[in-house]
Amino acid sequence: MARRPILGLFDSANSAADAGDALRQAGIPDTDVDFLTDAPYPEGAFGEREEKHRLYIFPFIGGLLGLTTGILLTSMTQVAYPLVTGGKPILSLPPMAVVTYEGTMLGAILFTVLGIIFESRLPKLKAGLYDKRITEGYIGVLVNTEETQHGQVETALGQSGAVEVKRESGQ
Amino acid sequence: MASSGEQQHGGGHHAGMWVFPVAERVTAEVTGRTFAFPSGYKLALGVAGILTVLGVIGFIIKLTSSGFGSPGPWGYYAGIFSFIFMATGAAPLVAVAFRFTKSHWRRPLSRVSELFALVGVVNVILFIPLMLALPPILNPAAQGTELEVRRTLWFEVPIGAPHWWDFLGLVGLAVCSLAILWLSAMPDMAQARSSATGFRRALYGLLAGSWYGSKRQWIHQKAGLAMLGAFYFMLLVFVQFVFITEYAMSMVPGWKDSVLPPMYTVMSFQTALSLILVIMFVMRRWGGYAEYIGVSPFWSASKILLGLTLLWTYHLFAFFITYWYGRLEFEQNIIRYLFTEPYLVLFLGNFLFSFVTPFLLLIWNPLRKSDWGPTLAGCFALLGAFLFNIRTFTAAFNTGDHYEFALSRVPAAVLPDFGDILIILGGLGLAALVYLLAAKLIPNMSIWEVKEGAKYQKMDTLMKADYLVLAKPE
Incomplete structure (x- = not known):
C-alpha cells in the first residue's frame, strides 16, 4: 500500500501540539509526523521527536x-x-x-x-502538500502514512481543532 | 503571538524604542514593500546607474592612458576597491555575529547585512584589474642595493601566488556569503513565492521551491547558518590580512608592521556596522519600515560602534608609536610618508572622522538612544574609512621602486586625475546599484526572524512603568 501525505491546518500552536498527542495515541509513529511552520519554534514546542543533524x-x-x-x-x-x-x-x-x-x-x-x-533534501523536484496560510502563522501538521490509516489520521486532526484537512489532489 | 495596536511603538518614556510587528501581516507587508518601486527608489537606481557608467568610462580612460605596466596609476582604484571590500565584505558578518549572540534587536538588520553578499560578487570582478597591476614578486631589474624579490607574504611562492590565491580567497568569501544569503532568505522566498510574479516567481521557485518549513529544514538551516557564519568570519579575516599585506604593506619598502592587518579588520567591522546603520535609518525614515525597525537596534549597535571606534584608535596608536620611536631613517620616512607630510590632510581627515567625531557623538547617551545619532556617527566613520583607504593605497602604489631595501626618501603625494575621480564615483555607484537591485529581488527584511522575534517579545507593566519582556528559547 502506498504512503501518501495528509495535511492538517491549525490556527494555533497549542492545537497543533494537541494534534501531535492525538496522532501518537492513534498509533502513528513520530517519524511519520512533521510540523510545518513559517518561523522556527523552540525545540519540543509541539511535543515532537528530537531531530539530530549530522551536518558537522x-x-x-x-x-x-x-x-x-x-x-x-x-x-x-x-x-x-x-x-x-x-x-x-x-x-x-x-x-x-x-x-x-x-x-x-x-x-x-x-x-x-x-x-x-x-x-535538507534540496532540491525536491516534486511539489509537496502545502497551504499558503502557513505563511500567515498557521501550523501545518503533515502526516506521511499508509492510505489505510488516513481516516484515523483525519479524525485525530479534526478532533484536535484542525481548521482544514487536506489531501493530495486526485484523492 | 500577535501584538495589540497600542504595543506598536512601546509606551511611556520608551516610546519608539521597541516595535512589535504583527506576525500575521509580516509576509504580506514585507513582500509588498520589496516588490514596490517608489519614485525615490527609481531615482536612487538611476543615479547609481549613471555613476556606474561614469566609472566604466574612467576605467577605460585609465586603461588606455596608463595600462598595467606600473602600479602607480592604479592607486586610487586600489583605494576605492579596498573601501568597498572593507565595508561590504564585512557587512554579512554583522548578521552572523549578532545571530550567534541570539540577540533580539538584531532581527531587522539581518537581511540588510546579508544582502551585501551580492556585492561580494562585484568585489571579485573589481579585484581582477588589481591582480594585473600588482608588480611581480621577482625583481625584473635587480642590481646593487635592490632586493631580488619584493618583500611579500609569499615566502616560498607556491603556484599562482599571490594573484590567484588572493582571488580564490575573494571567490571563497563570495560563495560563502551567497550561501548564507540563500540559506537565510530561503524561508522568506518560499513564503513570498505565492505573491511574486514574473522573474521573481521563477527565481523563488528555483531557489526555495523545496522549502516547506519542516522541523528538519529549520534545524539544518540553523546549523548551516552557524557553520557558514563561522567559516565566513575565519575566511574574511584571512583574506583581509592577505590583501592589506600584499597590496599595501609589501608595496612600501621597509614597511613591516604586525598591527596593520588587525587594524584593517577592526576598521572593516566599524565601517560595515556604520553602513548598515545608515541603510536602516533610510529604511526606517523613508522606506516604510518604521513598524519593523525601532530605535533599539540603533541604541544597541551604537555601543558596539563606540567599542570598535576605540579599538581602531588603539591599533592606530600602536602602529604609530612603534614607528615614531623607530631610530632608522626608513622608519621615520614611513611615518612622514603615510602620516605627517604628503598625505597629512588625508590622515587628519581619517583620524577626525574615524575617531574624533564618532567618539564625541557616541559617548553621549541621549544621542546613542536615537536613530539619527548612531547614523550620523556611522556617516563620519564611513568617510573616515574612505580617507584611510585612499591614503593607504594611493601611497602604497606610488612609492616608486617597490624592490628597494627600505624607503630612502619621502615620495610626493599623488593627486587624483580625471579618470581616478570617475573610477571612485563609479566604484561607489556600482556597489550601490547592485545593493539596490538586490533589495528589490530578495525580501529586504528577514521575515522569518521578525516573526520568530514577535513570539518572544512584548511590553508589560510593572507597577507604573512599562518594561520590555524578552524570552530566550534556549
Missing part, C-alpha cells in the same frame, strides 16, 4: 581534504624548488600556513554548502 561531518571532511591539498601543494613546491630562504629549512611549516589555511577554509565552506543541500 561535511565541513570536517571538506576541511580535511582542503588541508591535505594545501600541505601537498606547498610541500611539493618546496621540494621541487629547493631554495633556502632566510636560512630556514627547505620544508618548514610557517610558509605553508597561508595556503593550507585557505585550502582548509575553502574545502570546509564548499562541503558545508553541499551538506546543507544533501541533508
Whole structure:
C-alpha cells in the first residue's frame, strides 16, 4: 500500500501540539509526523521527536581534504624548488600556513554548502502538500502514512481543532 | 503571538524604542514593500546607474592612458576597491555575529547585512584589474642595493601566488556569503513565492521551491547558518590580512608592521556596522519600515560602534608609536610618508572622522538612544574609512621602486586625475546599484526572524512603568 501525505491546518500552536498527542495515541509513529511552520519554534514546542543533524561531518571532511591539498601543494613546491630562504629549512611549516589555511577554509565552506543541500533534501523536484496560510502563522501538521490509516489520521486532526484537512489532489 | 495596536511603538518614556510587528501581516507587508518601486527608489537606481557608467568610462580612460605596466596609476582604484571590500565584505558578518549572540534587536538588520553578499560578487570582478597591476614578486631589474624579490607574504611562492590565491580567497568569501544569503532568505522566498510574479516567481521557485518549513529544514538551516557564519568570519579575516599585506604593506619598502592587518579588520567591522546603520535609518525614515525597525537596534549597535571606534584608535596608536620611536631613517620616512607630510590632510581627515567625531557623538547617551545619532556617527566613520583607504593605497602604489631595501626618501603625494575621480564615483555607484537591485529581488527584511522575534517579545507593566519582556528559547 502506498504512503501518501495528509495535511492538517491549525490556527494555533497549542492545537497543533494537541494534534501531535492525538496522532501518537492513534498509533502513528513520530517519524511519520512533521510540523510545518513559517518561523522556527523552540525545540519540543509541539511535543515532537528530537531531530539530530549530522551536518558537522561535511565541513570536517571538506576541511580535511582542503588541508591535505594545501600541505601537498606547498610541500611539493618546496621540494621541487629547493631554495633556502632566510636560512630556514627547505620544508618548514610557517610558509605553508597561508595556503593550507585557505585550502582548509575553502574545502570546509564548499562541503558545508553541499551538506546543507544533501541533508535538507534540496532540491525536491516534486511539489509537496502545502497551504499558503502557513505563511500567515498557521501550523501545518503533515502526516506521511499508509492510505489505510488516513481516516484515523483525519479524525485525530479534526478532533484536535484542525481548521482544514487536506489531501493530495486526485484523492 | 500577535501584538495589540497600542504595543506598536512601546509606551511611556520608551516610546519608539521597541516595535512589535504583527506576525500575521509580516509576509504580506514585507513582500509588498520589496516588490514596490517608489519614485525615490527609481531615482536612487538611476543615479547609481549613471555613476556606474561614469566609472566604466574612467576605467577605460585609465586603461588606455596608463595600462598595467606600473602600479602607480592604479592607486586610487586600489583605494576605492579596498573601501568597498572593507565595508561590504564585512557587512554579512554583522548578521552572523549578532545571530550567534541570539540577540533580539538584531532581527531587522539581518537581511540588510546579508544582502551585501551580492556585492561580494562585484568585489571579485573589481579585484581582477588589481591582480594585473600588482608588480611581480621577482625583481625584473635587480642590481646593487635592490632586493631580488619584493618583500611579500609569499615566502616560498607556491603556484599562482599571490594573484590567484588572493582571488580564490575573494571567490571563497563570495560563495560563502551567497550561501548564507540563500540559506537565510530561503524561508522568506518560499513564503513570498505565492505573491511574486514574473522573474521573481521563477527565481523563488528555483531557489526555495523545496522549502516547506519542516522541523528538519529549520534545524539544518540553523546549523548551516552557524557553520557558514563561522567559516565566513575565519575566511574574511584571512583574506583581509592577505590583501592589506600584499597590496599595501609589501608595496612600501621597509614597511613591516604586525598591527596593520588587525587594524584593517577592526576598521572593516566599524565601517560595515556604520553602513548598515545608515541603510536602516533610510529604511526606517523613508522606506516604510518604521513598524519593523525601532530605535533599539540603533541604541544597541551604537555601543558596539563606540567599542570598535576605540579599538581602531588603539591599533592606530600602536602602529604609530612603534614607528615614531623607530631610530632608522626608513622608519621615520614611513611615518612622514603615510602620516605627517604628503598625505597629512588625508590622515587628519581619517583620524577626525574615524575617531574624533564618532567618539564625541557616541559617548553621549541621549544621542546613542536615537536613530539619527548612531547614523550620523556611522556617516563620519564611513568617510573616515574612505580617507584611510585612499591614503593607504594611493601611497602604497606610488612609492616608486617597490624592490628597494627600505624607503630612502619621502615620495610626493599623488593627486587624483580625471579618470581616478570617475573610477571612485563609479566604484561607489556600482556597489550601490547592485545593493539596490538586490533589495528589490530578495525580501529586504528577514521575515522569518521578525516573526520568530514577535513570539518572544512584548511590553508589560510593572507597577507604573512599562518594561520590555524578552524570552530566550534556549
